[in-house]
Amino acid sequence: MTMPTDLLQRLTGLVGPTGVVTDGSDLEPYAVDWRKLFPGKPACVVRPSSTEQVAGIVQVCREAGVAIVPQGGNTGLAGGAVPDASGTQVVLSLNRMGAIRHVDPVGLTIEAEAGCILKVAQDAAAADGRLLPISLAAEGSATIGGVVAANAGGVNVLRYGMTRSLVLGLEVVLPDGTVANGLRRLRKDNAGYDWKQLFIGSEGTLGIVTAAVLRLLPRPKHSVTALISVADPPAALRLLALSQDELGDQISAFELISATSMQLVAKHAGLKAPIAEGEWFVLIEAAASLAGLREAADTMLGAAFEQEIALDGVIAESVAQAAQLWALREHVTESEAREGRSVKHDVSVPLTEVPRFLSEAGNALAAGAPGTRVNAFGHLGDGNIHYNILVGPDHDAGVVNRIVHDVVAAFGGSISAEHGIGQYRVGELARYRASTEMNLARAIKRALDPDNRLNPGKVLLP
Ligand code: 2HG
Ligand code: ZN
Known part of the structure; x- marks a missing residue:
């Protein structure tokens, strides 16, 4: 180990012997991302159990000139929460800070520590008849701190917004080891700079989120789930318009699934759509507290057939059948991983441009990277497509990235709609974002973390 003994002693003094992990196989789950694309080598893993301990660790590492990589559930898809291979970076895992501090069903807020699993927080809200509407496939392992740090999206964004729109208050340990406590439960707070926004989505490069107050909603009493096959993406957009007409603001998810995604799910998860095969599928969910939703959904489907x-x-x-329909969508990522090597793209374009994007990116790939297969699916209602490319051993991931991202850029889109930059897209962000925007981001990073000790190598290079 390259780590100085006195630093190890000081960290152990802060968190106790069970709070520091130094042994090879125990380090493994913290060292590599879920896709195993970024194998790292931590100097050690520290597991604090309080905000004061996090602050102490940051101070001690700062004095020693050692970099820290904050980590939650380690479910990210961009390598943002794992250390590099140098063996010098300390992973700070929040997984011992999992408490829910309060649920207020009338004030509609929940306060949870960073290491609280998202599903646990959802269930705590549900136990009080309320809804925490952040919903993603990794919710059984993802943590509140990670969700906030990544500004996670998921399947309910079109109705409730990204995580950012649900954060009311944050507690953050800054790179100098001080604690910024903004854990306010206020719906309205216009007093000065809204500094918490800087930390939401900055992937642990500006500070370590230790707790958050999130907004809850009344829990809808009724929900309806539909799976519909359509001939092509323009038809999927017409279906979105129809759903907006008939179901209006009650739509909470509008997901696109390609035939390839369905085939992968059938092959690797043994799940099959209960409707005739088609080139594209749309999974729609709507939820409401007042009656009449089912009738509206029937009208929508009837009109979709008629037109x-x-x-x-x-x-x-039934609820069980709705869960079966959702299982098709939720198994795409895992089934894609089982199929073999893939190059992921998490892109967004203006919503109405999605069909043209899909066709132009398909053409560009056929010309520039023959032999690849497109596995497209995602959050059509947000203009966010997971445009993942199944590749063989000889395909160059960088070439595939460039082909897809050039098309995204031509449509004025984003190369990361919801997964973040991590280490996976550092080079791509620098290429596609204007230098004024990158310089602004660097100025913010320098102001908060002048020595680049917090999650270096992620999001942007100095
Ligand atoms: C989803 O929408 C996730 O299921 C994962 O964002 C997407 O596997 C992916 O590329
Ligand atoms: Zn997604």
Whole structure:
């Protein structure tokens, strides 16, 4: 180990012997990301159990000139929460700070520590009849701190917004080891700079989120889930317009699934859509507290057949059937991983441009990277497509990235709609974002972390 003994002693003094992990196999889960694309080598892992301990660790590491990589559930897809291979970076895991500090069902807030699993927080809200509407496939492992640090998206963004729109208050340990406590439960707080926004989505490069107050919503009493097949992406957009007309603001998810995604899910997860095969599928969910939702969904589906938008479709008759429909969508990522090597893109373009983007990116890939297969799916209602490319051993991931991202840029899109930059997209961000924007970001980083000790190598290079 390259780590100085006195630093190890000081860290152990702060968190106790069980709070420091130094042994090879125990380090493994903290060392590499879920996709195993970024194998790192931590100097050690420190597991604090309080904000004061986090602050102490930051101070001690600062004095020793050692970099810290904050880590939550380590479910990210961009390598943002794992150390580099130098063996010198300390991973600071928040997984011992999992408490829910309060749920206020009338004030509609929940306060949780950073290491609280998202699903645990959702369930705590549900136990009080309220909704924490951040919903993602990794919710059983992702943590509140990671979700905030990544500004996570998920399937409910079109109705409730990204994580950012749900954060009311934050507690953050700054790179100098001081604690900024903004854990206010206020709906309205216009007093000065809204500094917490800097930390939401900055992927642990500006500070370590230790706790958050999130907004809750009344829990809708009724929900309806439909799976509909359509011929092509323009038809999926017409279906979105129809859903907006009939279901209006009650739509909480509008997900696109390609035939390739469905085939992967059938092959690797043994799950099959209960409707006739088509080139594209749309999974729609709507939720409401007042009655009449099912009737509205029936009207929508009827109109979709009448206008020849829908090829086939089903509305779930039970909670269990709705879960089966959702399972198809939720198994795409895992099934893609089982299929073999893939190059992921998490892109957004203006919503109505999605069909043109899909066709132009497909053409560009066919010309520039023959032999690749497109696995497209994602959050059509947000203009966010996971445009993942199944590749063989000889395909160059950088070439594939460039082909896809050039098309994204031509549409005025973003190369990361919800997964963040991490280490995976550092070079791509620098290429596609204007230098004025990058310089602004660097100025913020320098102001808060002048020595580049917090999650270096992620999001942007100095
Ligand atoms: C999803 O929407 C996740 O399921 C994962 O954001 C996307 O696997 C992916 O690329
Ligand atoms: Zn997604």
